[in-house]
Amino acid sequence: MSDNAKEKPAETVQVEIRNLWKVFGRDPKKIVNGPLKDKSKEEIKKKTGCVVAMRNINLDIRKGEFYILMGLSGSGKSTLIRNLIRLVNPTSGSVTINGENVTKMSSEDLLQFRRKTFGMVFQHYGLLPHMTVLDNAAYGLKVRGLPKGERFAKAMRSLETVGLKGWEDSYPGALSGGMQQRVGLARALANDPEILLMDEPFSGLDPLIRRQMQDELVELQDRLQKTIIFVTHDLHEALKLGDRIAIMRNGEVVQVGSPEEIVTQPADEYVEEFVKDASPAKVLTAGSIMEDAKVLLYNWEGPKTALTLLRSHKRKAAFVVDKGHKLLGVIKESTLEKLIEADEKPSILPSDSIRKVSTVNEDTILEDLFSIVNENPYPIPVLRGDGRLAGVVTTDQIFESISPAEGENHD
Amino acid sequence: MIEFPDIVNIPLAAWIDSAMSWLLKHMDGFFDVIGLIILQVVMAFEAVFLFIPWFIVIPLIGLAGWKLVKSWKMALVFIVMLLMIGSFGYWDLAMRTLSLVIASVFFSLLIGIPLGITMAGSDRAEGILKPLLDGMQTMPSFVYLIPALMFFGMGKVPAMVATIIYAVPPVIRLTNVGIRTVDREAVEASKAFGATPRQVLFDVQLPLAKPSIMVGINQTTMMALAMVVIGSMIGAKGLGMEVLLAINRIEVGRGFEAGISIVFLAIIIDRITFSFSEKNEKRK
Ligand SMILES: Nc1ncnc2c1ncn2[C@@H]1O[C@H](COP(=O)(O)OP(=O)(O)OP(=O)(O)O)[C@@H](O)[C@H]1O
Ligand SMILES: [Mg+2]
Numbered sequence: 201m202s203d204n205a206k207e208k209p210a211e212t213v214q215v216e217i218r219n220l221w222k223v224f225g226r227d228p229k230k231i232v233n234g235p236l237k238d239k240s241k242e243e244i245k246k247k248t249g250c251v252v253a254m255r256n257i258n259l260d261i262r263k264g265e266f267y268i269l270m271g272l273s274g275s276g277k278s279t280l281i282r283n284l285i286r287l288v289n290p291t292s293g294s295v296t297i298n299g300e301n302v303t304k305m306s307s308e309d310l311l312q313f314r315r316k317t318f319g320m321v322f323q324h325y326g327l328l329p330h331m332t333v334l335d336n337a338a339y340g341l342k343v344r345g346l347p348k349g350e351r352f353a354k355a356m357r358s359l360e361t362v363g364l365k366g367w368e369d370s371y372p373g374a375l376s377g378g379m380q381q382r383v384g385l386a387r388a389l390a391n392d393p394e395i396l397l398m399d400e401p402f403s404g405l406d407p408l409i410r411r412q413m414q415d416e417l418v419e420l421q422d423r424l425q426k427t428i429i430f431v432t433h434d435l436h437e438a439l440k441l442g443d444r445i446a447i448m449r450n451g452e453v454v455q456v457g458s459p460e461e462i463v464t465q466p467a468d469e470y471v472e473e474f475v476k477d478a479s480p481a482k483v484l485t486a487g488s489i490m491e492d493a494k495v496l497l498y499n500w501e502g503p504k505t506a507l508t509l510l511r512s513h514k515r516k517a518a519f520v521v522d523k524g525h526k527l528l529g530v531i532k533e534s535t536l537e538k539l540i541e542a543d544e545k546p547s548i549l550p551s552d553s554i555r556k557v558s559t560v561n562e563d564t565i566l567e568d569l570f571s572i573v574n575e576n577p578y579p580i581p582v583l584r585g586d587g588r589l590a591g592v593v594t595t596d597q598i599f600e601s602i603s604p605a606e607g608e609n610h611d
Numbered sequence: 612m613i614e615f616p617d618i619v620n621i622p623l624a625a626w627i628d629s630a631m632s633w634l635l636k637h638m639d640g641f642f643d644v645i646g647l648i649i650l651q652v653v654m655a656f657e658a659v660f661l662f663i664p665w666f667i668v669i670p671l672i673g674l675a676g677w678k679l680v681k682s683w684k685m686a687l688v689f690i691v692m693l694l695m696i697g698s699f700g701y702w703d704l705a706m707r708t709l710s711l712v713i714a715s716v717f718f719s720l721l722i723g724i725p726l727g728i729t730m731a732g733s734d735r736a737e738g739i740l741k742p743l744l745d746g747m748q749t750m751p752s753f754v755y756l757i758p759a760l761m762f763f764g765m766g767k768v769p770a771m772v773a774t775i776i777y778a779v780p781p782v783i784r785l786t787n788v789g790i791r792t793v794d795r796e797a798v799e800a801s802k803a804f805g806a807t808p809r810q811v812l813f814d815v816q817l818p819l820a821k822p823s824i825m826v827g828i829n830q831t832t833m834m835a836l837a838m839v840v841i842g843s844m845i846g847a848k849g850l851g852m853e854v855l856l857a858i859n860r861i862e863v864g865r866g867f868e869a870g871i872s873i874v875f876l877a878i879i880i881d882r883i884t885f886s887f888s889e890k891n892e893k894r895k
Contacts (some may be wrong), residue, residue, distance in 0.1 A: 287799055315805030326796035330818045339814070340804040384800075391804070 214395070214427055215261035215284065220293035222279050222451075225250030228291045230269055234372045242452045253279040255451040257293070261429060263394075266421055268438045269431045270474070271448035277431040280448070281397050284429070285314050286398055291531055297395070319388030323400040325380045327372040327387075333359065334368035335384040351390075358390035359383075361420070378409040378600060385417075395427045402437065414440060435474060439463070439483050447471050451489070459483045479567070480602045485564030486569060489601045490582045490591035499528055499549040503539040510536065519581055520554050525588045527581050529554040559583050573598060631761060646768045652717065653767055656710035665702050669693045672879060679886040689882075692875035699868040701850060705876060708839055708849035711767065712880065714870045715774040715835045721830065727786020728812065737787065744780045752777050752841055760845050770842025777838045781830035782882075789823025790816045825888030832884050836877055850876070 221232045228250060231237060234242055241252045253276045261267045269277045282288040286302060295302040297317065305313060319340065327336050334352060335342075337359050341351035359368055363383040372380050381401060402410045418441060419588055421506055423426060432438055438445050439459040446456045449471075455467035463483045466472040495518040496505045510518055510533055517532045528551065535553050539546060558572045559581045572580055579592040622857030660668070669690055678684035696705050730737045755776050759769035793816050801815045815825075843851030850873050 282799075285803060287802055311805045311807060313805075314803060318803065320800065320803040322796040322800060324794070325798050326794070326800035328797055328801075328815060328818070339801070342814075343801070343804045343806045343810055387800075387804075397803070 209278045211262040211265075213260045214263040214265075214298060215259070215429070216294075216296040216297070217257055217261075217280075217284075218296070220254055220257040220280070220283060221252075221291045221293065222254040222276070222283060222288060223269055223291045224467075226463040232292045242295050242518065242585050252451050254290070255450075256577075257453055259446055259456065261427065263427055264425045266428045266430065266441055266443045268442035268445040269429065269448060270433060270435070270438045270445055272433060274450075275448040276451040277433075277448055278399055279451075281429060281431055284395075284397065285318055285467070286310060287319070289485070297459050315391070316478065317339070317394050318397060319391050319393035319395075320397040321381070321399070321401045323389050323403050325377075325384045327380060327383055329371065329373055332368065332418050333364065333370050333372060333383050336372060336383050337368075337390050339387055340391040355390050358386040359388045361389060362416075376409075378405050381405065381413065389424075393426070395429065395436055398428065398430045400431050400433070402435070403432070417441065420591045435478050436482075439478060442513070447474065460488060481567040481570075482565055483560060484566045484601055486560050486564045486566070486580070486582045487590065489566070489596070490562075490593045493579075493581070493589065493592045495519075496521060496589075497531060497549070498523075499551075499554070501537050501549075502547050503549060507533070507536040507540065508530065517578065519557075519578075519589065519592070520549060521589055526560060527583060527587070527589045529556045531555070545605070557581060561585070562591075566602060569593065569598055570608065622763070631758065635761065642762045645772075646763050649714070649718065649768050649771050653710060653714035653771060656714045656717075657707060660706040660710050661703060665693075665697055668706075669697075675883055676879075680882050681886070685882060689879050692879065696872045696875055699872060701853065701869060701872045704848070704850050704853060704869075705872055708836075708873070709876065710852065711771060711774070711839045711842070711847060711849060712832065712835045712876075713776060715771050715839065716828070716832050718771070718775045719779040719782060719831050719835065722775070722833065723782035723827075724786050726779075727783045727827075728790065728816075729781065730787040731790035731816070740783065740787075744784055748780050750813070752838055753844070755838075756841070756845050765846040767847045769845050770839065770847035774835050774838040774842055778831045778835040781834065782827040784822070785823050785827025785830070786820065789820030789827070792823070793819040812833075822888050825884070829881065829884040829888060832878065832880055836873070836880060840873055 222228075223231050223244075225248065229429070231244060231248060231250055231252070236247065239247070241255075242249055244252055254360050257280060259569050269280060271277055279288055283290050284297070284302065286305075290303060293303070296484060297313075302310070302313065328339065333341070334355055338351040338355035341354055346354075352364050356365075356368065359365060362385050364379065364382050367375065367379070372383060375383065381404075384401070402413050405413065414437060417428075430441060432441075441463075442459055444456060444458055445455050445462050447462065447467075448454065449470050455462060455471050457465070460483045461481055462471065463475045463478050466475055495509060495513045495515050496519050497509060497520045499520050506518075506520075510516075515533070520528045520531050522528055528549075531549060539550070539553060557576060557578060560569060560572065560583070562582055562584060564582075569580060573595050579594040581592050582590045584590045672693060673686045673690040676689040677683055680686070686762050696702060726740065730740050752773075756769070757775035759773040759776075763769035763772055797819060798811060801811045806814065839849060840846065840851035840854070843849055843855050846852075850869050852872070853869035854866055857863070857869060
């Protein structure tokens with residue numbers, strides 16, 4: 201997942217949050233504009249009784265990005281996500297989405313904007329218990345004023361997407377938590393929104409169901425390419441799902457970065473504490489730690505050249521690629537010697553003398569490399585999506601990058 | 612004992628009296644119109660209940676017991692009670708009382724539900740209305756009879772006005788509480804999908820608050836019945852007047868018959884209106 205973000209072309213910023221503040225309580229403007237502004241949350245609370253839920257937040261969220269808001273309880277995640285569609289109104293600052301200033305919208309424009317651009321999923325599902333599953337899934341479309349036939353057809357498709365076909369006439373109360381959240385997801389997807397807002401959607405679910413829903417969401421995201429803004433306080437969920445993660449504390453954003461950056465370069469002690477029990481093996485990818493293959497043999501150059509190259513680098517074996525830079529396998533010094541001594545010297549390296557080896561992709565996480573490391577004595581070749589050799593990973597590199605002491609200066 | 616000093620004399624009674632006479636003088640036409648509307652509605656209900664013969668009303672209410680309360684035993688009890696009221700010779704008076712109750716509840720809901728909705732939507736409205744409602748509910752019921760009498764004279768209309776004022780607090784209160792305790796995320800979900808305040812109200816808040824509102828309607832109805840009986844003191848014809856007459860003439864038997872008829876009506880009305888709130892809770 202984390203590498204998808206890097207591959208995406210010209211990234212357009214879809215959600216632009218600037219200097220956003222939210223203060224709950226009496227006369228909140230006075231705090232934001234006054235001298236109390238720079239005081240701590242506790243101090244402001246003590247002096248005025250007001251709660252600073254968000255303090256001067258600046259974020260850019262890109263189109264198609266899976267963006268995670270993470271932080272402890274009370275850090276302002278829900279407040280932030282609600283500010284985007286003004287379920288909570290900001291005290292000051294601006295939110296610009298698709299070039300439109302949401303903060304300045306009239307209430308009529310705001311309704312239209314919510315209808316066409318957003319879908320939202322809630323922690324406790326937020327379903328309407330007096331309506332059937334189908335009516336619930338169709339609710340967003342009903343609000344938009346679509347005729348019955350059309351909205352039911354769309355809602356049915358959406359229910360199928362989340363695997364709830366056959367349940368449309370049930371009431372939400374008859375469904376398990378996981379299934380209710382699927383209804384919530386179907387309702388959000390039925391609108392075909394550009395942006396999905398999800399406030400701890402899986403927090404209430406059993407671990408097993410939760411993992412399953414996460415997997416499905418990842419798959420859905422790959423297929424539909426929505427922008428997803430996802431709140432969680434579960435680090436593993438964040439690392440698994442997120443392209444980027446913003447970590448919040450006491451209403452402030454303390455760090456924004458890819459899962460890898462968050463785990464390997466925590467900005468401060470708070471983040472460090474957060475990622476303490478995250479194994480880098482779960483976030484670091486082969487692509488991020490690989491290096492160039494020092495010795496690379498080209499199969500069309502023939503055994504003699506290959507052997508010379510090998511010997512000059514004092515190697516016993518090396519990887520072989522073809523003209524398209526596709527990896528063919530590994531060849532040993534002894535094999536090359538035999539080829540040269542043979543009666544008819546081949547002009548290119550024969551494919552039956554090249555040994556196949558296990559390979560990994562650039563975005564394979566380190567955890568998945570362990571079994572391969574044990575399997576063979578060579579460095580592990582890392583391939584691009586099209587099968588070309590990108591680099592190699594050695595056993596030493598793997599262990600170096602996951603040992604905590606060295607995590608900080610590995611690059 | 613030390614007497615309370617005479618100098619400290621807040622002439623509240625005098626103020627209220629002068630306010631009343633001011634209202635009477637300048638708002639007379641207004642009260643006339645209100646009185647007329649109320650009269651028309653109650654007359655319409657009376658016309659219906661007195662027009663339909665007892666042998667149709669009794670099975671209908673029995674049916675309501677069976678279908679709504681979902682108990683054939685209760686249906687049977689309803690029928691027996693109604694037959695007893697008839698056998699006491701109080702059928703017409705019972706129907707008049709019922710009409711008064713239903714008409715009063717009709718107006719109470721007309722006023723109370725929108726007020727409850729307003730109260731739920733605004734903390735300021737709640738702040739103003741809540742102490743007012745508390746005050747209204749602790750006031751002895753017959754206190755309402757006096758101003759009603761002054762503004763509307765004797766008869767059904769003042770009795771109903773007093774009844775409406777006396778019976779309206781529960782439905783306001785429970786509409787407010789019902790809406791305020793609706794699942795916050797359900798309301799947020801509706802808003803997040805771009806629902807107008809009206810859509811939020813009708814799609815989410817009212818349906819989810821329905822069980823609570825129904826309990827409010829039940830309480831309002833029971834209070835209306837109690838007040839209608841008292842309203843007979845200012846000339847509203849019905850079972851209450853029979854009790855009053857019996858007391859005056861010290862006819863214990865007659866008083867008992869009228870009294871027990873009121874109790875029967877109360878039981879029937881209570882069970883039927885209560886069934887609405889229960890049915891909604893089950894479907895959740
Ligand atoms: N309506 C409100 N009135 C007053 N204070 C509020 C209100 N909503 C939130 N807060 C306060 O704002 C702060 C941020 O709350 P928020 O709900 O955004 O946190 P969160 O990160 O979503 O926490 P959680 O993980 O518990 O959901 C908290 O201190 C909270 O008490
Ligand atoms: Mg929250």
